Amino acid sequence: MQYLIMCRSMTYAQRSVALLERSGISARVVKAPQSLSSNGCGYGVSLYRHFEEARELLKKNNLISGKLFFRKDNGEYQELV
């Protein structure tokens, strides 16, 4: 399953990916769909595995500032609360 962690900016997304990769979690920076970016044009971190660990790690390092989503089989994103 694909997860998407919305980030404040490209730089924050890059910091998040760097942090996750240092912890052995594979992730990459992606441009977020417009429908998920309330202010228009946003970047996020996409990952397929270890979502909970990633969320905890980013939270601990004050890098979570946006919403979290997972992508359903039909391609739609659903917010995780």
Next chain:
Amino acid sequence: MIYFDNAATTMIKPLAVGRAVLRAMQTMASPGRGAHEPAMQAAKTVYNCRVEAAELFKVPEPEQIVFTMNATHGLNIAINNLAKEGTKVLVSGYEHNSVTRPLATAGADIHVASSPVFDGEEILYAFERELDWAELAVCTHVSNVFGFILPIYDIARLCHDKGVPLIVDASQSAGVLEVDYTRLGAEYIAMPGHKGLFGPQGTGILICAKAGEPLLCGGSGTDSIPQHMPKYLPDRLEAGTHNVCGIAGLLEGIRYVRSRGIGEIFKHENCLLKRMTEKLAELDGLELFTEECKEQSGVLSVRGKKISCEDFAAALAEEGICVRTGLHCAPYAHKSAGTLDTGTVRFSFSPFNTFEEVDGCCQFIKDLL
């Protein structure tokens, strides 16, 4: 050619710098302007440069590294944020026009903490005496004219104790002396990329404690609907397309500095300074501005007793020796040293200069005088 104008721009760069610029030009697009490979490559390069710079200057978060077009650009952002009409600003007597002109344009009330050149104790005393009056302090780390190393950490401590915000101009020290953001605790530290960090011209860094107000507004690649700049760093202060090619070169320049070591670079330049000072001191026709090379970076200003600075520099240029003459955009510094009426001839070194170049230059000067 002998290039001794490194305080203006280090022209001789590590080879990796030029290669990186070319590679960026041919393979990279704009960071934050798409998710395709050339845009992501550009973003990665820019981010890597932020990280390397943050590590070099002991900055906690990479987003506090803002890319500018030069130190002047960074100083304008900093000064526009902290100095308004009537703001009481204390500066050293060694500031560049990139500090004093923006302050004058803002209508700030500028006061100089005066001291003789190479007198670190006196300048510290002057700051201590005047800081109670000030609402803002702006201070260079090293004089671009004389290489005088100001006691910036002590000045920063005084500012901190008295609650006066500080802007540091690290134009001549970045890459040559330790510039430790955490120890300085400054609101802003501005520096060029094209001097001691060996980046291309058109690059610079502003280290920011907080976001502040932008100097330019425009596209940031994120948060595109609101008609104001994003509130967070670095996007808030980086409107428009980045100088990706320049930043790619700057990244390699910073890597060179980190790899060779700041202490080693300073030591080499200081040895060249001592060599030139010893040789030129033997000549009668010259006035040297130095205090036994103490509290001095790899910069030496001189004046001919019977030859104007312009004629002196022109003769050197004809011989293929590149130096800078005049007031070096720093009339405050020349006023402090008593050289405002003549200017000086400035020799400034880099880690790529050699003792042979110093010896060759000194021999030519001996013959000239």
